[in-house]
Amino acid sequence: MSNFDLAIIGGGIVGLATALAVTERFPGLSFVVLEKEPELALHQTGRNSGVIHAGVYYQPGSLKARLCKEGSEATIRFCTEHGLPFDQCGKLLVATDELEMTRMAALEQRCVQNGIPVERLDAAELARREPHISGLGALFVPTSGITDYGAIARRMAALAVERGGTILTGSEVRAIREEASGVTIEAGGAVITARHLIACAGMMADRIAGLCGLDLDFRMVPFRGEYYRLGSDRNDIVKHLIYPIPDPALPFLGVHLTRMIGGYVTVGPNAVLAFAREGYRFTDVNLKDLGEMIAYPGFRRLIGKNLKSGIDEMRNSLSRSRYLKLCQRYCPELGLADLTPYRPGIRAQAVLRDGTLVHDFLIRETARTVHVCNAPSPAATSSIPIGNEIVDRAVARFGWKPA
Incomplete structure (x- = not known):
């Protein structure tokens, strides 16, 4: 049996950023990070678009808006300090009809409210900056960029270990027992005790919270984001990130062109319901995951409210020409020959019992545990301030004092 002051469940970028925040603010605290996979950052962290988000879309005053803006600056600072790749290339949100021009004006105002630099471009200036892109106008957001979040997560892990932390991979958590004196965790064949626990479990957040006896008012629902990669002859097709103007009635941002750190360009993602929590292929079906979803009233209400858009996303997934x-x-x-398969990702999305998608960060607590129950995009961008926010919650909940 191993004993620690703190156990952190989840070896993605949010869990590792939390571990790093612990080392910076409580250097004498012993801790262990438990990751069920054989390597760190294999799921959402290692399968996202790599975008450093500026915070354009988020409700002014929300935790999401604040943490994204802080996170963009913190991510670039971390990359600079540790020699990690990033490119602050900027983002163009392109309007292709009059309705989108109206929506674009609302987004411009939201940028102003969130303190994000923004420039409106007319069609001529858009064409001058991006000759291959067509639109009536665009918003230019210069603070957006790209990076490699897997590399950032691995550097965070190395720093945490250098500062005395322990990271255990292949350690799937199977049982948690919370008592007045601490928490006992069964993980990967080992038994670990800790005075406190922080869970950053992503797609498994509800299950880990359930093991701690939390009254769950949400469930995790997986949405697969499918991408294509453009051929090498298209590496210079855009200079910026190219996003559509999103439909506010839909929960996701839409398919976009993304320059990647490797020098190539991807197209995506869509947002199609997955039949397994780690279902990266259309044919991946997990009967336990699917059964839990169908049994959950919030999922059935979500599907009922979004049936048409869900069917459209499924058709786009099955038809490359529709995606194009x-x-x-x-x-x-762009033509069909330009689209070659690329790795998909899974978005871990919390859904409330009334069928509402949780758009902001969701944190739940017990006497000795703190759970990050929803950390949607831009969680990777926001990971460093999220880690500090979680440690703030732990200080308030557990009464930690600086060493």
Whole structure:
């Protein structure tokens, strides 16, 4: 049996950023990070678009808006300090019809409210900056960029170990017992005790919270984001990140063109319901995961309210030509031959019992545990301030005092 002051469940970027925050503020605290996979950052952290988000879309005053803005600056600072790749190339949100021009004006105002630099471009200036992109106008957000979040997570892990932390991979948590004196965790064949626990379990957040006896008012629902990669002859097709103007009635941002740190360009993601929590292929089905979803009233209400858009996303997933049309709205020269398969990702999305998607960060607590129950995009961008926020919650809940 191993004894620690703190156990952190989850070896993705949020869990590792939390571990790093612990080392910076409580250097004498012993802790262990438990990751069920054989390597760190294999799921959401290692399968996202790599975008450093500026915080354009988020409700002014929300935790999400604040943490994203802080996180963008913190991510670039971390990359600079540790020699990690990033490119602050900026983002263009492109309007292709009059309705989107109206929505674009609302987004411009939201940028102003969130303190994000923004520039409005007319069609001529858009064409000058991006000759391959077609639109009536665009918003230019210069603080957006790209990085490699897997590399950032691995550097965070190395720093945490250098500062005395322990990281155990292949350690899936199977049982948690919380008592007045601490928490006992069964993970990967070992028994670990800790005075306190912080869970950053991503897609498994509800199950880990349930093991701690929390009254769950949410469930995790997996949405697969499918991407294509453009051929090497298209590496210079855009200079910026190219995003559509999102439909506010829909929960996700839409298919976009993303320059990647490796020098290539991806297209995506869509947002299609997955039939397994780690279902990266259309044919991946987990009967336990699927059964839990169907049994949950919030999932059934979510599907009922979004049936048409859900069917559209599924059709786009099954038809490459339909997917292509989403891209051709703002990049008409792309053809089917340009789209080659690329790794998909899974978005871990918390859904409330009434069928509402949780758009902001969701944190729940017990006497000796803190649970990050929803950390949607831009969680990777926001990971460093999220880690500090979680430690703030732990200080308030556990009464930690600086060493």
